[in-house]
Amino acid sequence: MINEQIRDKEVRLIGEDGEQLGVVATKDAMKLAKEANLDLVKIAPTAKPPVCKIIDYGKYRYELARKEKEAKKKQKVTDVKEIRLSPNIDENDLNTKANQARKFITKGDKVKVSLRFRGREMAHMSTSRQILDSFYKCLEDVAVVEKPAKLEGRSMIMYLTEKRQ
Template sequence: MLGVMNTRDAQQLADDKNLDLVKVSPNAKPPVCKILDYGKFRYEEIQRLKEAKKNQKAVVIKEIRMSVRVEEHDINVKIKNCIKFLEQGSRVKVAIRFRGREMAYTEQGKQVLLDFAERVSDIAVIEKSPKIEGRNMVMYLAPKKDK
């Protein structure tokens, strides 16, 4: 800590030590500077950013589509795929597409989605309950958190 000093004096001090004068916090009043090796400073900053990026996890949403008149075997296949996605840690969007006059049977579609959620309830929780979006009814499932 050298305290508040003139810019020229600080630059001269840095030059004497064969180092750089780096503004660490340029928006502060007065600006905060450090005398250090700028190449090493940049390298450490990049390494810190890489480490932070490595620890981030992107949320992946997989989608499963069905119709109102889905058969039992088809539901079983979709459940198997849903379980695989949930075990990978992805969220799953389960959608029922209403075609033509099927819009009159939205209650049946809701029942199919709730039945689907019931079958995967041992590893999934309903994140967003069934809701109509245009000609589709959508429900989101998320993997259960084991504690």
């Protein structure tokens, strides 16, 4: 809230160069802000009494936006990449998929490994868990299992993430 939007009877006032001016009536605080050709901005509305500061509101909003942008730059976004396998996959194909997953994991992404069943393959689910285990064994040095293999509908899904040192 700024200037006339502040409805409190009294506020704790901070001057334009950061010095504490104490608890004053809102009208007096507004008068001081107008004399300095600046705005009265409520900084801590939940405090008793609320804290207001005499500053240039446009500059204040610009600074907040800049800080927010800096914080976003430092964030790391992790994507979830999916590797699809089938129950009758050959050893070489499994190694190729594992190498692809290794690239994703070393870049910092999570990998969702899904083993899809179609038709009669549903009858042999017990042997297919070994495929996911051997896939993980190929990646043991760089990955850990975030969520173990679990059957969801017609597919068995496992999540792998980067190993922390």
